[in-house]
Amino acid sequence: MVEAAAVPLQVPFRWLLGPGPSNVHPRVLQAMGAPPLGYLDPHWIAIMDHLARMLRALFRTRNPLTIAMPGTGTLGMETGIANLVEEGDVVVVGANGFFGERMAEIARRYGAVVAPVVGEWGKPLDPEAVEREMRKHPKVKVLAVVHAETSTGVLQPLEPLAALARRYESLFLVDAVTSLGGSPVEVDAWGIDCCFSASQKCLGCPPGLAPITVSPRGEEVIGKRSRPVRSFYVDLTLHHSYWGGQRLYHHTAPVNLLYALYEGLRLILEEGLEARWERHRRAARALWAGLEALGLRLLVPEPWRLPQLTTVLLPEGVDERGLRQALREEWGIEVGGGLGSLRGRVLRIGLMGMNASPSAVLTLLTALEALLPRLGFPVPAGAGVAAAARLLGAGA
């Protein structure tokens, strides 16, 4: 039994250009360090009310049930599924990436009859394939899809799927973990019944919170459940009693993380959502141009390509682990490797939140230009940053 205290905490600075977390703005880190308040302090309750209002603005919704769950994005996913689904319900799930498959797994654990719509990793779901699956069942309770699939870098167009969910009287559940704050997410206009996200990607906050919103239709279904949600921790009825008017104790709010989210949302709304989406697109276009100028190929065709997460194919013979290690150790840059069926075949490059910036793009391209030739893949010197700079400069 080691009784000795560990060595002092020392944390190196990293450019977090992987699938998340992303770098956090100093204002957010500073806000997080404010002293804790009790979970029923009137001052704290006022902060929660502001938070809920800002979350509604972020999700573009009027849903009363709009909160931040006290856990990571995976908890957000579980919250959506566990509350909407009862044992024996049919759930049609888009399975064209790691996180779609995870939704299927969670739904199965909660007793759903899962009907996966299997699709190619790197392409969006075909609405016709989704409809073919939905037609097979007398009643589809939930249609669940990932908006921005972090494992592949695909942006799934949601409006055709929302129309299907309406036509088949199903609830529409959307994973917006990687999209929210970086790409348009229109909960009310698109007709999403439950949408969840995470704090550490395009919201630019530390990991540990999962914003979630539920439509009145979704709330009604939850209110009519035949038995309570299996998991007490994710039971939205109880969370709503705390965030809503009753202020009933359910858990001790993670106040410091919520301070951070508060400041992160203030930064987002100060910038404006449209401006922020455009900034993500602009940085991504510059990155893509730079990568292609280096002779690299991107996995996802442009119409479906996520701005905040780019999957770039590794050139033959270049070792993924070696490249990522050199980026980390020599340049202080983190990028992600491939997940699931893409393991070893791609790098995943995230430009999220404050990292959707010229400095992140130029630094990464310069690092790749320095490292790739050493790892056996010659690149035209200076071509990457030059191509990117043309799209980042004043005339772009």
Add this chain to the structure above:
Amino acid sequence: MVEAAAVPLQVPFRWLLGPGPSNVHPRVLQAMGAPPLGYLDPHWIAIMDHLARMLRALFRTRNPLTIAMPGTGTLGMETGIANLVEEGDVVVVGANGFFGERMAEIARRYGAVVAPVVGEWGKPLDPEAVEREMRKHPKVKVLAVVHAETSTGVLQPLEPLAALARRYESLFLVDAVTSLGGSPVEVDAWGIDCCFSASQKCLGCPPGLAPITVSPRGEEVIGKRSRPVRSFYVDLTLHHSYWGGQRLYHHTAPVNLLYALYEGLRLILEEGLEARWERHRRAARALWAGLEALGLRLLVPEPWRLPQLTTVLLPEGVDERGLRQALREEWGIEVGGGLGSLRGRVLRIGLMGMNASPSAVLTLLTALEALLPRLGFPVPAGAGVAAAARLLGAGA
């Protein structure tokens, strides 16, 4: 849809002398503000390894499966129950307080046959009553009790119950949310199979993490489950794959909260566990003497009284909400009100972590001396702090 950013975050300072969160040491808040690292960064993995070692020292255990769950204490509770229990298993639960009843509720949701041992709020469980209940069932899978019941202020002696669990070949599950770091918790020596806690009480860290440890016997039972844990988020097999050697992705670690826990644990081990327990006892004894000198009565008899959470009976005619509001608004002090069957009848005073200190005790007693007479309960001037000071001074 409000698009405007909310007002700047402003957080008042509070003495957090309620049931938690407690005040957080500046070193902990500072550590939390370090920049995030990716969840597989080798530097981060080294930090996790140090964290696990410090958690083992804190729990007094050699259990390999010793981690911090990414959520509040309630998630810790749910993790323990959901992993040890399968549908139809018999769980004997001590139900002599709010959190014991919550354990019963969670076990029911996960399909257990719950056999509550109902006890008086304000007294510990009688081991004979527990044994009478255990004898009724051919097989009791889990005996679950709360070590430090935050709703009543009772410290439950655990060794007789651990002996029962061994005799009946049951797993022994202990809620140490309020005890860990403030009172002795001896996981290995007492034979606890699963013990969980929370970051924001005697550990003095921000809320949002739930340390948990599982014995090899408990791990074996989890490994032999007939079906996976219903909740994906709390499945300890998956968490262990991330914290253990395989480093398989399960969730994005809430790194900043874990930095805070790291520094909080360093402070604890620098002080020494025994010295910390004694500091909690010393502050509590001074508080109790001061409260009694003011003519107030304590709910729990001394042998079972928790040092870190004192339930004091409200004098007849004194309005709980009025008193708590005056403490908060005029003195910046938070204390808790009664939960469940004690609502309106008690104040709950916490002296946890850095608040187990002379300054917290003396400030609170002075505030009570100032406020109680105004609320209709005359007290002897200066008697509270004088009685406390005698137990805090050099000769004490």
